[in-house]
Amino acid sequence: MASVIANFDRRWIFLAVGLLVVSLYAAGISSELPESEYVRDFHATLEALPPGAIVLLSADFDPASAAELLPMYQGVIHHLFARDLRIVNVATWPAAPPFTQKEFARIAPLYGKTYGVDWVELGFLPGDDVAMGSIGQSLRSAYPRDDRRTSWADLPLLADVGDNMRGISLLITASAGYPGILEWIAQVGGRYDVTLLAGTTAVQTPDLFAFYPLQLKGFLGAATGATQYLQLAAPLAARLPTGEGALDEVRDENQRRMLVQSWAHILILALIVVGNVIYFRTRVPTGAARR
Amino acid sequence: MMPPLLQVPPSFFSLDSSAPPDVLGGWIACFLTLAVFSFLYRDNPFYKLAEHVFIGLGTAYFALQYYEQGVLQKLQTHIVDASVLETVKLGGHEVPADVAIGLRAAAVVLSGMLLLRLVAPSSWAPRWPLAIMVGVYAALKMTGETQSKLVLLVGNSIQPIVSSEALPFGPDVRIEQTALWFTATKLIYYIGLICVLGHFVFTFRRTRTLAAVSRIGVVTLMITFGSMFGFTVLGRIALLIERVAMLKDYTAPEYALAGGTQAGLLATVLSPPVLLTVLMVALLALGALRRRERSPGPA
Numbered sequence: 326m327a328s329v330i331a332n333f334d335r336r337w338i339f340l341a342v343g344l345l346v347v348s349l350y351a352a353g354i355s356s357e358l359p360e361s362e363y364v365r366d367f368h369a370t371l372e373a374l375p376p377g378a379i380v381l382l383s384a385d386f387d388p389a390s391a392a393e394l395l396p397m398y399q400g401v402i403h404h405l406f407a408r409d410l411r412i413v414n415v416a417t418w419p420a421a422p423p424f425t426q427k428e429f430a431r432i433a434p435l436y437g438k439t440y441g442v443d444w445v446e447l448g449f450l451p452g453d454d455v456a457m458g459s460i461g462q463s464l465r466s467a468y469p470r471d472d473r474r475t476s477w478a479d480l481p482l483l484a485d486v487g488d489n490m491r492g493i494s495l496l497i498t499a500s501a502g503y504p505g506i507l508e509w510i511a512q513v514g515g516r517y518d519v520t521l522l523a524g525t526t527a528v529q530t531p532d533l534f535a536f537y538p539l540q541l542k543g544f545l546g547a548a549t550g551a552t553q554y555l556q557l558a559a560p561l562a563a564r565l566p567t568g569e570g571a572l573d574e575v576r577d578e579n580q581r582r583m584l585v586q587s588w589a590h591i592l593i594l595a596l597i598v599v600g601n602v603i604y605f606r607t608r609v610p611t612g613a614a615r616r
Numbered sequence: 617m618m619p620p621l622l623q624v625p626p627s628f629f630s631l632d633s634s635a636p637p638d639v640l641g642g643w644i645a646c647f648l649t650l651a652v653f654s655f656l657y658r659d660n661p662f663y664k665l666a667e668h669v670f671i672g673l674g675t676a677y678f679a680l681q682y683y684e685q686g687v688l689q690k691l692q693t694h695i696v697d698a699s700v701l702e703t704v705k706l707g708g709h710e711v712p713a714d715v716a717i718g719l720r721a722a723a724v725v726l727s728g729m730l731l732l733r734l735v736a737p738s739s740w741a742p743r744w745p746l747a748i749m750v751g752v753y754a755a756l757k758m759t760g761e762t763q764s765k766l767v768l769l770v771g772n773s774i775q776p777i778v779s780s781e782a783l784p785f786g787p788d789v790r791i792e793q794t795a796l797w798f799t800a801t802k803l804i805y806y807i808g809l810i811c812v813l814g815h816f817v818f819t820f821r822r823t824r825t826l827a828a829v830s831r832i833g834v835v836t837l838m839i840t841f842g843s844m845f846g847f848t849v850l851g852r853i854a855l856l857i858e859r860v861a862m863l864k865d866y867t868a869p870e871y872a873l874a875g876g877t878q879a880g881l882l883a884t885v886l887s888p889p890v891l892l893t894v895l896m897v898a899l900l901a902l903g904a905l906r907r908r909e910r911s912p913g914p915a
Contacts (some may be wrong), residue, residue, distance in 0.1 A: 339656045346853070350860050392858030393851060419681035427633055451686040458756055463708035469693045488708040511760035515768060527851030531844045539772040540764060547847065548854040582857045589853045590846075 329603075338596060345592055346585050355580035356587065357556065364553040367522050367543030370495065371401075376409040378494040379485060381460075381519075383509065387420035390501035390526050396579050397524040397551035398499045399428055400558050403572040406436040407561040411482055412444040413464070413493070417456055417504050419449050422472060441480045448472030453504040454512055461513040463488040490517040497522045502529060510540050524551065548586060552579040626870055642871045646888035649859055650896055660903070662896055694720040773809065777802040808836040863889040 360368075374380070382401065386394045405412055414429070416422050429444060438444060447468040450456040459467040464486055470476055477483050486492040496519050500506040506523040514521045520542050525533060527547035537544065545554050555576035630638040637645065651666035695717055698704045704716035726745040733742040782795035791797050814826060815833030822830070869883035873891060884890055 336656060342853075342856070343653075343656075346856055346860055350857060350864065389855075392855045419678055419685070423633065449681060449685050451682055454760075455753070455756060458760070459707070463705060466705045466707055469697070469705070470689075507765075511757070511764045515760055515764035527847040527849075527854065528844075530847050531840070535769055535772065536764075540768055547850050548857075549850065578861070582854070582861070585857050586850065586853055589856075590849065593849055 342589060342592060346589055349585040349588055350581070353581060354584050355577060356584035357580060358549065358553050358583060360553040360557060361546075361550070363537060363544050363546065364550050364557065365543070366538065367545055367550075367554060368557040370520060370522055370542045371404055371408070371410075374408065374410055374494055377411060379411045379413060379482070379492055380405055381464075381490075381493045381496045382412050382414045383496065383498040383500075384414065384416040384421035384425045385418050385498050385505045386424075386501035386526075387418050388424075391424060393526045393548050393551070394499040394501060394524055395424060395428075396548070396575055397545050397554060398424070399432065399575050400551065400555045400572060401497055401499075401524070402428055402432050403575075404558045404561060406432065406438055406443070407572075411442075413482065413486065414444065414446045415460060415468070416447075416449045417453060418501070419451070422446070422449050426472075441475070442482055445480050445482050446472045454508045457504060457508050457512040461490055461517055464490075464493075490519045493519055495520050495522065497524070499524045500529060501526050505529065506541070506544075507532065510536060514540050524554075548579065548582060552576070552583050555579055639871055642866045643888045643892075646863060646866050647892050649863065650889070650892050653859075654896060654900065657900060660900060662900075690720075691724070695724075775802060775805075777806070807832065812836050 382405070384398065386398075402412070414425055416425060425446060429446060433440070433444060440446075447464075448471065450460065450467055452459070456467065465477055465483070465488070468477075471480060490496075490513065496509060496513060498506050498509050498521075500509075500523050506521070506525060506529070509521060509523075513519060521540065522543050523533065523541060524545035525547065530544075530546035530550070533541060533544050533546070545551050555572065559573050559576040561572055626636045626638050626642070628639045629641075648666045648669065651662035654660055655663040694704075698713045698717050698720075701713045703710045704713045706716045706719065726748065729741040730745045731742075732739055777799050779795065779798045782798045783789045783793050785794055785796075811829050811833035813833070814829035815837070817826065820826065866889055867884055867887040869879050869887070871888055872883040873886040874883070
């Protein structure tokens with residue numbers, strides 16, 4: 326048995342995981358998830374905002390994490406527009422703006438929203454934590470112009486935004502790592518009177534439990550959190566014309582992926598158990614080794 | 617999720633980012649995805665090509681973004697645009713434009729001094745901007761981090777073990793809503809917290825009591841690391857599923873080698889993911905055969 330483990334080609338495991346994922350995804354079965362309290366609080370915080378309130382939406386991700394964060398980002402844009410909330414979009418990761426531009430261009434027309442009045446894209450700001458600090462201190466100093474090179478005075482939405490996060494009711498970040506939610510908490514959450522929400526990658530999620538609910542009112546942990554949130558927010562899709570970009574499509578796609586996710590986890594758990602059983606059965610006892 | 621492919625027929629080549637992915641882009645995306653996955657078999661020329669393309673494109677994109685947003689636009693906004701204004705907003709304060717331009721120009725000079733390291737590594741000039749950067753960054757981090765990750769976090773960790781909002785057991789009450797559940801979770805939390813802190817106490821001799829506390833602390837830490845590992849697996853599988861979903865999108869007949877909108881077995885076989893997979897597997901198998909032929913047999 327020991328030689329079996331020593332000579333086992335791990336590419337068989339890659340192949341097994343790959344075949345399982347492909348076959349289950351192709352089958353198209355979906356699974357509904359029970360919502361956790363972090364997700365319910367995320368949703369409730371958004372629902373509690375009055376129409377017209379301004380939300381600072383930060384895209385802190387890149388293509389490597391888009392698989393986890395883009396669905397929740399799409400869901401949040403739908404949710405904010407459906408509730409007639411206004412969005413100021415920023416990015417602290419250089420690869421994020423192409424995603425955000427595409428999503429706003431696709432979703433905003435569904436709700437009849439106007440650029441400059443209902444949403445503004447300020448684009449990428451280099452500087453990591455320092456950039457976040459300067460956004461908190463003065464959004465106007467940090468971004469004298471928007472991503473389309475329009476000046477501050479020509480964007481009516483920004484007339485309601487002042488220094489020290491004045492006028493911003495909520496900050497939401499789709500955070501893939503550094504800089505991300507932990508830096509927003511340190512540079513903005515701890516200094517200004519603004520509520521924070523986050524959607525994060527799976528790797529970053531365990532770090533956030535300590536900040537909930539005092540510094541972080543709610544969060545969406547990875548694809549699971551995104552799916553749970555989309556389930557809560559999807560009833561808003563009824564207000565939309567059917568077709569491309571509707572929120573229920575994003576939810577259905579995520580529910581479909583979650584079933585695959587669950588079975589892939591079961592397979593990996595089974596492999597861990599089998600590996601441990603084989604290891605303990607073939608392990609040479611310490612005493613025997615000494616003799 | 618990609619927009620539904622069949623609603624608007626894709627063009628062969630398009631630079632419009634709001635349009636559906638073009639056919640050429642679809643083939644390239646599928647090829648690069650499969651080339652990266654081919655590393656799971658072994659290091660090979662397809663993977664090497666994808667790796668080099670990724671590093672080249674990534675470096676070019678990031679360099680351009682940082683140059684445009686961090687240098688070009690800053691100079692334009694803070695010096696050229698500011699020169700026609702009376703006052704400028706600087707760090708949240710209205711200051712005369714000439715003062716703001718002077719301060720920004722000083723920052724440009726400091727940036728130039730930093731680059732002198734490239735021509736004179738031991739010069740005093742790069743040390744000044746570096747010292748300012750380190751000082752500013754330390755100050756910025758210290759205040760924010762202390763407040764959010766020490767003061768508030770300690771405050772957040774002190775929680776009541778009974779809840780006035782918890783409910784008694786009942787038919788319509790979930791177990792996590794009950795008072796017993798609430799108190800039990802808080803007690804586990806406090807025991808774990810104290811024992812983990814106890815594990816890192818090195819001031820005193822490790823007596824049996826402290827060793828027992830430390831042991832529970834280690835178990836708590838292992839459970840935490842296990843949870844982190846679980847989340848990491850979750851993330852990696854999510855990435856795999858997204859790639860599979862992307863490849864499936866490109867099996868649409870519009871992207872097939874023959875073109876057209878008729879779905880069928882031939883269109884699927886000639887679609888980028890299927891055709892490229894077959895070709896790559898065939899070429900990798902051929903390479904493996906040639907390697908086997910070249911390698912000396914057993915003596």
